Amino acid sequence: MVASEATPYAKTGGLADVIGALPVALASRGEQVAVVMPLYREAAPLLDGAARAYDSLPVQLGTAPWNVNVRSVENRGVTFYFVERPDLYDRPELYTEAGADYPDNHIRYGVLCHAALAVAKRLFRPDVIHYHDWQASLCAPLMRVHLAGDPTYYGIKLLLTIHNLGYQGLFPASSLTDLGLDRNLFHPGALEFHGSVNLLKGGIVYADAINTVSRKYAEEIQTHEYGFGLEGLLQSRSADLHGIVNGVDYSEWSPECDRYIAHHYSAEDLSGKRECKADLLRTFGLPADNVGRPLIGMVSRFVSQKGFDWIEEIAGELVREDVAIVAIGSGESRYEQMFRDLAAAHPDRVAIRIGYSNEIAHKIEAGSDIFLMPSRYEPCGLNQIYSLRFGTVPVVRATGGLDDTIDESTGFKFEECSGTALLTAIRAALVAFRDRTRWLSIIQAGMNKDFSWNASAAAYSALYRQLGG
Numbered sequence: 386m387v388a389s390e391a392t393p394y395a396k397t398g399g400l401a402d403v404i405g406a407l408p409v410a411l412a413s414r415g416e417q418v419a420v421v422m423p424l425y426r427e428a429a430p431l432l433d434g435a436a437r438a439y440d441s442l443p444v445q446l447g448t449a450p451w452n453v454n455v456r457s458v459e460n461r462g463v464t465f466y467f468v469e470r471p472d473l474y475d476r477p478e479l480y481t482e483a484g485a486d487y488p489d490n491h492i493r494y495g496v497l498c499h500a501a502l503a504v505a506k507r508l509f510r511p512d513v514i515h516y517h518d519w520q521a522s523l524c525a526p527l528m529r530v531h532l533a534g535d536p537t538y539y540g541i542k543l544l545l546t547i548h549n550l551g552y553q554g555l556f557p558a559s560s561l562t563d564l565g566l567d568r569n570l571f572h573p574g575a576l577e578f579h580g581s582v583n584l585l586k587g588g589i590v591y592a593d594a595i596n597t598v599s600r601k602y603a604e605e606i607q608t609h610e611y612g613f614g615l616e617g618l619l620q621s622r623s624a625d626l627h628g629i630v631n632g633v634d635y636s637e638w639s640p641e642c643d644r645y646i647a648h649h650y651s652a653e654d655l656s657g658k659r660e661c662k663a664d665l666l667r668t669f670g671l672p673a674d675n676v677g678r679p680l681i682g683m684v685s686r687f688v689s690q691k692g693f694d695w696i697e698e699i700a701g702e703l704v705r706e707d708v709a710i711v712a713i714g715s716g717e718s719r720y721e722q723m724f725r726d727l728a729a730a731h732p733d734r735v736a737i738r739i740g741y742s743n744e745i746a747h748k749i750e751a752g753s754d755i756f757l758m759p760s761r762y763e764p765c766g767l768n769q770i771y772s773l774r775f776g777t778v779p780v781v782r783a784t785g786g787l788d789d790t791i792d793e794s795t796g797f798k799f800e801e802c803s804g805t806a807l808l809t810a811i812r813a814a815l816v817a818f819r820d821r822t823r824w825l826s827i828i829q830a831g832m833n834k835d836f837s838w839n840a841s842a843a844a845y846s847a848l849y850r851q852l853g854g
């Protein structure tokens with residue numbers, strides 16, 4: 386597998402959760418899996434004892450040498466190879482800093498892909514290269530076009546997983562030369578997209594098979610509304626397009642054993658959940674008397690994908706309900722400001738943390754009554770699935786993985802793209818909250834769902850076999 390993030394080494398979102406867990410689930414089914422990812426600054430403290438797998442692995446972009454060192458660790462049956470190149474990866478953030486993408490991101494991920502193919506040549510010979518999102522997509526044209534004559538790669542199959550079609554890796558046409566790519570790839574049947582280089586498009590065109598992270602999103606991305614301009618291409622590959630829903634690493638995300646929450650609890654004994662709620666209120670500096678009110682939680686990147694404009698639209702009306710709200714996230718300053726204003730206007734019932742904290746994310750999952758995830762689109766979404774296990778009832782828009790994983794017995798869904806529809810769904814949840822018997826049955830139905838990786842890993846194994854013949 387080739388990817389740009391994986392827990393516990395580096396994370397900005399759900400991709401990291403998947404790359405941290407899926408390979409391990411595959412390994413426990415008997416697959417041999419290696420992951421290639423960059424050695425970022427935030428991974429370094431975890432790699433003290435890492436082996437030097439290869440010094441000065443040859444990597445070349447055109448005529449420019451970009452040799453890398455490769456470090457490796459074994460983690461629960463999986464080899465993680467880290468591409469060490471401090472000038473590219475030893476930075477404060479993964480992709481963007483102060484709101485702007487690193488200007489050399491095409492080089493950073495171009496080097497990752499070249500290095501991954503060199504790992505496949507010298508360190509780990511795979512049957513399938515399974516590459517994720519735009520950051521790893523260059524693997525496909527590199528292998529199929531640039532290395533087409535190298536027998537090392539004969540027989541290797543290419544599987545792309547799209548975790549989010551909204552991020553395609555668009556770069557100016559000149560980046561083709563920086564990446565050492567053949568000029569012939571710059572046409573609409575390959576990497577060109579309206580005059581730019583589109584790396585994800587290259588990943589789609591040259592893949593043997595493609596999948597995305599829920600069944601519904603696999604359908605949606607073939608439509609104009611969700612296709613971000615690639616719907617035609619995806620339609621043309623529909624025979625090779627699969628939807629495999631993500632799983633959950635329940636060793637990380639379960640109220641019975643969670644290492645961050647104040648009290649453990651289970652579907653049979655929910656008493657600890659109230660303690661978690663009190664602890665969450667304390668953590669956010671909200672008065673303890675909120676414990677009787679429905680507490681709405683959010684953990685998210687603050688981007689328009691996640692439906693924050695609808696929250697902005699209804700915030701005034703929402704706080705007129707008898708609710709308390711806690712949220713953690715960061716992203717677009719407009720949404721950060723919206724939450725700051727809301728908290729300033731209602732300091733006794735609304736609190737916000739701008740930033741990233743895994744510990745607080747866990748506390749919100751456990752201590753909230755309702756989890757809000759009104760995404761415009763959502764390829765899979767993990768927080769709503771974590772919420773189910775924590776007995777925190779999701780209110781979601783019926784799109785992508787949210788629609789596939791939440792049903793009427795476990796949460797509240799709305800379809801229409803509007804603040805009004807969102808508010809109606811929240812109000813329905815608040816009515817249910819006041820009916821203790823009904824609420825308990827919703828909580829327990831969610832807690833009893835099983836989204837462990839077993840089933841999804843089996844589906845990936847089957848897809849690898851189908852590709853490999």
Ligand code: ADP
Nearest residue numbers: 398399685713714740741742743746766767768
């Ligand atoms: P996406 O990958 O689109 O951001 P997902 O729901 O798939 O959405 O995954 C988000 C992951 O990132 C979850 O594990 C969630 O807990 C985590 N996360 C998002 N924002 C934060 C934050 N501010 N602090 C801690 N964890 C966060």
Ligand code: GLC
Nearest residue numbers: 399400548598764765766767
């Ligand atoms: C992306 C998507 C999210 C998905 C995650 C892991 O970040 O936005 O819906 O859960 O990838 O597949």
